[in-house]
Amino acid sequence: MPYGKKINKHSILQSIWFIGIFFSLNLNFIHADWDCYSNIVHQNQESISYTSRELEKAVIRAKVWKIHREDGVFEMTENAIENGLEKLVNSFKEYGILVNFLEPENIYSDSLYYFAYNGRPFELMQSHSVDSLINFYYLPNINYTNGTLTGYGQAFNTPGNELFVAGNECKYVSDQLVCYDLADTFIPIHELGHCLSLLHTHSTANGSEHVIRTIQDSLCSMNCSYSGDLLCDTDASLSIKNDVIYDGIDCTYIPIETDECGYIYEPQVENFMSYTHFECGTAFTEEQVSQMFSTLENHNILSQTVINLGDMNDDLVINILDILIMVNVILSNDSISDLDLWLGDLNNDIIVDIIDIILLVNTIMDI
Ligand SMILES: [Zn+2]
Known part of the structure; x- marks a missing residue:
């Protein structure tokens, strides 16, 4: 040759x-994409009663677990977790829920670090979970060499007290490709929403939701209360993954798609429980917030993560020690911490003062 x-x-x-x-x-x-999975534990119209919310505000305990390689390697962008948590705390505060994070801890496990190669041994992660906390697990990457996902979020159970966030994804902002650690996006907020019983706005677990919101319609029935995410103030939606563009200012949903009745979907591109652009997830609806409160008040696991108002030292009893702490808080020259303010401000007037002490004394004496 x-x-x-x-x-x-x-x-x-x-x-x-x-x-x-x-x-x-x-x-x-x-x-390259992110995806989210949550195991929905028996949720239907009867199990969600968002009218039963009683609390005006709630404080919940949480903890971050950072999964490291056994040699100490942790390939996460510096401060990505902390920046994401700051967004999460500020977002939930707006809706009356203070997420109080305890000191973070590291877990050293090669099997977990490369979970995609190792048969997803999530039980190694869950064995660290503490019942009285929302457990946030963070992984730097997901290493799907031949796969289609680069980022992944999961709430182990909906409702439940364990979630994890892994990997990254690049998205266009105007014509620039910007890469995000999922930890530093709204995804931890989205996963916590699942933990507190929220479904995707595009959920079909209860059948497809119709767009219409009026009872009288000759073509179609209003089914928002028992279909989709079971809520009526979240608009009917298909998955909007990769369908929302962000130009640096505005978020725009592109497709024109209709439901089975012929009505055009107009999804809320700002909803945290959708698959919107990372720069666009900014809001829960009122019914979503009520449902989260209802879950915190009534669910057997989630209610254990709540610190009772007035329990200043979080020792599960309200007694003279809490009064002493409250007095110290009032007398201190330091600016009050969010935790002390939320637990101590019993009459919700944005200050901890003598009136709150009187209310606490009344609580102790059961007046
Ligand atoms: Zn999700």
Whole structure:
């Protein structure tokens, strides 16, 4: 065989190899995506009664667990977790829920760090979970070399007290590709929403939700209270993954799609429980908030994560010690912490003062 031909053959093979690599990289890139899974524990219309909310505000305990490699490696962008948690705390505060994080802890496990290669041994993660806390687990990457996902979020149970956030994803902001650690997006908020019993706005677990919100309609029935996410102030929606563009200012939903009745979907692109653009998830609806409160008040596991108002030292009893702490808080020259303010401000006038002490004394004496 002439030498020249050999070279040609070699270069053809090389070209095919390069084309193959190019396409596989491209395909991975095109499909690079995040996804979310939550195991819905028996949720239907009867199990969700968002009218039963009684508390005006709630304080819940939480803890971050950072999964490290056994040699100490932790390939997470510096402060990504902390920045994301700051967004989470501020967002939930707006809705009357203070998430109080205890000191974070590290878990050293190669099996968990490379969970996608190791058969997802999530039990190694869950064995650390504490019942009286919402347990947030963070993983830097998910290493799906041949897969289509780069980022992943999961609430182990809906409702439940364990969630994890892993990996990253790149999204366009205007014409710039920006890469995000999922930890530093609204995804931890989304997963905590699942823990507190919220479903995706595009959920079909209870059948497809119709767009219409009027009872009288000759074409179609209003089914929002028993279909989709079971809530009526979240608009009917298909999954809006990759359907919302963000130009640096506005979030815009692109597709024009209709439900089975022929009505055009107009999903809330700002809803935390959707698959919207990372820069666009900013809000829960009133019914979503009521449902989260109802879960915190009534669910056997979630109610254990709540610190009772007035229990200043979180020792599960309200007694003279709490009064002493409250007096110290009032007399202190330091600015009051969020935790002391939320637990001590019993009459919700945004200050801890003598009136709150009187209310606490009344509580102790059961007046
Ligand atoms: Zn989700």
